[in-house]
Amino acid sequence: MSHNMLLVFEVTILVLAIFLGFEVISKVPAMLHTPLMSGTNAIHGVVVVGAMLVLGLGHKGPFMWIVGFLAVVLGSANVVGGFVVTDRMLEMFKKREPPKPKDE
Amino acid sequence: MGTNVSNLLYLITIVTFILALRYLSNPAHARRGNQIGAVGMLLAIVVTWVKTGGTSWWALALGMAIGGGFGAFAARRVKMTAMPQMVALFNGVGGGAATLIALAELHRLLPQPGKPTLDILIAIALSGLIGAISFTGSLIAFAKLQELIKGRPITYPGQKIVNLAVLAGCVGLGATLAAGVQDQWLLWAVVAGGALFGVMFVLPIGGADMPVVISLLNAFTGLAVAVGGFELENNVLIVSGMLVGASGTLLTLKMGAAMNRSIANVLFGAFGQVSEGAAAVAAGDGGTVRSASAEDVAVMLAYAHKVVFVPGYGLAVAQAQHDVRQLADLLEAKGVEVTYAIHPVAGRMPGHMNVLLAEANVPYTQLKEMDDANPEFSRTDVAVVVGANDVVNPDARNNQGSPIYGMPILNVDDAQAVVVLKRSMNPGFAGIENPLFYNPKTVMLFGDAKESITKLIQDVKTL
Numbered sequence: 001m002s003h004n005m006l007l008v009f010e011v012t013i014l015v016l017a018i019f020l021g022f023e024v025i026s027k028v029p030a031m032l033h034t035p036l037m038s039g040t041n042a043i044h045g046v047v048v049v050g051a052m053l054v055l056g057l058g059h060k061g062p063f064m065w066i067v068g069f070l071a072v073v074l075g076s077a078n079v080v081g082g083f084v085v086t087d088r089m090l091e092m093f094k095k096r097e098p099p100k101p102k103d104e
Numbered sequence: 105m106g107t108n109v110s111n112l113l114y115l116i117t118i119v120t121f122i123l124a125l126r127y128l129s130n131p132a133h134a135r136r137g138n139q140i141g142a143v144g145m146l147l148a149i150v151v152t153w154v155k156t157g158g159t160s161w162w163a164l165a166l167g168m169a170i171g172g173g174f175g176a177f178a179a180r181r182v183k184m185t186a187m188p189q190m191v192a193l194f195n196g197v198g199g200g201a202a203t204l205i206a207l208a209e210l211h212r213l214l215p216q217p218g219k220p221t222l223d224i225l226i227a228i229a230l231s232g233l234i235g236a237i238s239f240t241g242s243l244i245a246f247a248k249l250q251e252l253i254k255g256r257p258i259t260y261p262g263q264k265i266v267n268l269a270v271l272a273g274c275v276g277l278g279a280t281l282a283a284g285v286q287d288q289w290l291l292w293a294v295v296a297g298g299a300l301f302g303v304m305f306v307l308p309i310g311g312a313d314m315p316v317v318i319s320l321l322n323a324f325t326g327l328a329v330a331v332g333g334f335e336l337e338n339n340v341l342i343v344s345g346m347l348v349g350a351s352g353t354l355l356t357l358k359m360g361a362a363m364n365r366s367i368a369n370v371l372f373g374a375f376g377q378v379s380e381g382a383a384a385v386a387a388g389d390g391g392t393v394r395s396a397s398a399e400d401v402a403v404m405l406a407y408a409h410k411v412v413f414v415p416g417y418g419l420a421v422a423q424a425q426h427d428v429r430q431l432a433d434l435l436e437a438k439g440v441e442v443t444y445a446i447h448p449v450a451g452r453m454p455g456h457m458n459v460l461l462a463e464a465n466v467p468y469t470q471l472k473e474m475d476d477a478n479p480e481f482s483r484t485d486v487a488v489v490v491g492a493n494d495v496v497n498p499d500a501r502n503n504q505g506s507p508i509y510g511m512p513i514l515n516v517d518d519a520q521a522v523v524v525l526k527r528s529m530n531p532g533f534a535g536i537e538n539p540l541f542y543n544p545k546t547v548m549l550f551g552d553a554k555e556s557i558t559k560l561i562q563d564v565k566t567l
Contacts, residue, residue, distance in 0.1 A: 007223050010334055010342055017330075017343045021350025024122060027129040030448050030473050033355065033455030034187060036128055037322055039138055041194045043121050044322075044348040046145060047201045047329045048168075049114075049152045050336050054208040056156025056164055063211055069167050071204035076171030077178075078198040079149075083142045084179035085190055090135035092184075092462040095469060 035089045042082025048075030105154050113151045114340035120144025121344050125351070131468050148340055171197075184463040185420045188453040189249035192318055195325050196242030202328035203235035203295055209335045210291050222282060227334035229278030232291055235328035236298030237305070242321050244306040249314065249452055257310045264372055270301045309371065312417075312494065314452040316359045316370045323352025355454055362448035362474075364500075364510040393529065396547035398556060401523050402563030405431075408485035410441040412477065414514055415457045416450050418491015418526070422553035428490060429464040431557055434564050443470050445477030445487075445514050447495035474514060481518035489516060489524045489540075491553050497538045507536060522546040525553050 028036050052075075055068030120140050127137020149168075156164065175194070182190045206228045213220040220228070247253045274297035281290040309317050326348025333341030360367045405411055413428060432442040444466065450457045458471055472480070481487060489496055492514075499506035500513045516522050522545050529541070529548075540546055549556050 003221060006337060007334075010337070010339075013339060014330060014342050014346050017346035018350045020122065021125075021347040022354055024125045024347075025351040025354050028125070029129070029131075030358075030455060031446075031458045031468055031471055032128055032131060032134060033448075034191070034453055034459045035134060035138075035455070036125075036351065037318065037355065037454060038187075038191050038194070039124060039128060039141070040322060040326065040348040040351045041191055041198065042138075042145070043124070043141060043344050044198045044326045044329045045194075046117070046121075046148060046340055046344045047198050047205070047332065048171075049148050050205045050329075050332050050338060050341055051167075051201050052149070052152045052156060052164055053336055053338070054205055054212075055167065056152075056160055061211075064208055065163070067204050067208045067211070069163055071201045071208065072164060072167030073171035073174075074197040074201040074204070076168040077175040078171075078194050078201065079145055079175065080172040081175030081179040081190070081194045081197075083138065083145065084176055085182065085187070085194070086138045087135065087142075088179065089184075089187070089459055089462070090131075090138055092459070092465075093131040093134065093468050094462070094465065095132065095467055 032093070035086050035093075038082055038086045038089065042079060042086055045075060045079030045082050048072065048079050051075040105151065110151050110155055111339055114148055114338070117144040117148040117151075117340050118343045120147075121347060125347065183423075184425075184460055185423055186250070187459060188314060188318060188451070188456060189246045191453060192242045192245040192249060192321070195318070195322050196239050196246065199235040199238030199242060199321075199325040199328055201235075202231050202325065202332045203239060203298075205332050206232035206235065206335065207291060207295065210288060214286055214288060220286065224335055225282040225286075226278075227331050228291065229281050229294055231328045231331040231335065232295045233274050233278055233298040234324050234331065236295045237302040238321050238324040238328055240299040240302030241306045241317075241324070242302075244303055245314065245317055245321065248306070248311060258307045263304070263308060267301065267304050270297055270304065274298055274301065305371065311452060312449075313363075313370050315449050315454050315456070316356055316363070316367065318453050319352050319355035319359055320367070320371075321352075323349050323356060326350075326352055359449055359454055362512065363508075364512065391542035393541055394544075394547050396523070396549055398549065398559035399563050401547065401549050402560050402567060404486050404521060404523065405435055405440070405488070405560065406438055406564050406567045408435075408440055410443075410480075410484045411435055412472075412481065412484045412487045412516075412519065413442070413444045414487055414489045414492050414496060414516055415444065415446065415461065416490065416492025416495060417452060417456075418493075418553055420451055420456065420460055420491075422491060424490065424554040424557050425460040425464040425466075427554055427557040427561065429461070429466050431561050431564065432466070434561060438564075443472050443477070443480070445472050445474070445480075445516075447474055447492070447514050450492055450495050474512060478515050478518075481515050484519040485521065487516040487519040487522045489522065490557070491525065493526075493538055494536060496540055497536065498540055498543075499536070499538070503539075516540065517543055517545060520545070523549055525549050525551075525556050527552065
């Protein structure tokens with residue numbers, strides 16, 4: 001694929017992703033807005049993929065080593081932290097706790 | 105692994121992310137969605153690992169162990185009350201990673217003559233800039249929420265012009281880079297400028313406006329990652345980044361709407377400043393404040409039919425969510441109907457109060473959003489305001505001079521009686537006077553929210 005074709009294709013999926021994002025997010029209730037924020041936080045942690053490509057593929061100078069390594073560290077913190085925090089939060093949302101003694 | 109194969113596998117990751125967001129529409133299965141997303145992320149990481157072909161695998165492993173270890177440790181240790189700053193921090197590191205990728209990509213491409221095409225250069229400049237803004241902006245937000253620096257707006261004359269000039273300078277430098285002056289230092293200057301702008305743009309924003317700022321920074325990081333996807337010609341970065349960008353934008357708009365303020369006003373208005381004049385006016389026709397003892401309030405609550413708790417940031421500060429839940433359980437055991445009314449911007453991030461109450465095992469079926477809660481106040485015997493202020497301020501309805509006029513509020517003054525738990529008569533964070541406190545229906549219960557609730561629990565038990 002030529003570079004320009006690829007670019008047009010990329011812009012297309014970018015624009016579609018905007019609409020998809022609005023569509024999906026508008027169905028999230030206000031109650032879950034904090035997990036939504038941390039969940040999307042975890043998703044943009046996918047930046048670690050880019051960081052890995054930089055560190056793993058680039059021609060190796062000291063600059064690439066340092067920058068790539070730092071990017072991998074930051075990206076991994078983003079991914080792991082994001083998913084763990086979201087999981088902790090969502091675990092707490094319960095419909096009803098196990099039946100409690102009611103004496104009336 | 106060929107690019108086609110890896111891109112197809114990345115597509116699976118994209119689908120899991122979309123599913124993760126879809127599952128968030130209902131708290132009953134939201135957690136499973138997050139786990140599906142995590143599996144998808146793992147797939148993307150494995151695919152990328154294979155793509156890099158095992159060269160420098162130990163550097164990858166070490167970097168991931170350090171970053172992942174820190175992330176896991178911080179995420180496990182953080183208290184639910186500190187969640188806003190944690191989200192800000194993870195948001196910032198993502199932006200920082202996007203900036204570093206831009207720097208590395210330019211460094212890699214520059215030596216090859218004619219290689220960075222215009223679109224790649226634009227992408228590099230943009231993701232470097234936006235990522236840097238998000239990185240430092242999030243760190244300042246973190247510092248403010250963690251109270252490492254003052255939460256109050258920090259302002260000086262000519263601030264907006266200076267901010268605008270810095271941003272314009274960055275865009276100009278980025279354009280120069282894209283126009284063909286291919287110098288690594290130009291990108292460094294763009295990144296430095298963006299970092300400076302991030303600091304200066306979040307510093308003047310007060311704590312009460314944090315829900316808007318955090319959502320916006322979330323959108324910024326998503327956008328920086330999406331643009332980074334153009335540099336690396338990587339579909340998973342483009343789509344996932346933009347999903348987050350769209351989500352953050354939508355949340356930002358929703359938070360703005362919940363405050364009845366334009367985003368520009370939140371970002372450049374420095375809320376605390378505007379309000380002082382109006383506060384002085386309102387204080388003049390104050391009237392009297394009735395303060396009550398815990399015993400009195402306990403009686404009111406125990407003999408009510410319906411009690412609504414209205415939590416605010418004060419609940420988080422006092423860490424009183426478990427005590428509130430205990431009190432609610434006691435009341436329910438006495439046959440009182442208990443619900444919680446939650447304003448969309450209560451607290452320091454969107455949905456902050458829901459998370460706190462969920463932590464205290466309050467079933468989410470008892471948590472009412474504003475539109476559902478408001479019609480119920482007229483059938484409510486006692487509304488208990490715990491550490492909330494602006495979101496229950498009737499001036500937002502009645503007083504055109506008030507800085508929060510027009511903001512949708514929880515109409516607690518429709519209830520038969522209102523109990524306000526508050527530390528003292530100091531105006532709230534935004535420094536706005538609240539006539540609710542002078543309403544004849546209202547009684548104040550002064551003191552730390554946690555201590556007051558503990559006393560109420562003891563007194564209700566003895567009844």
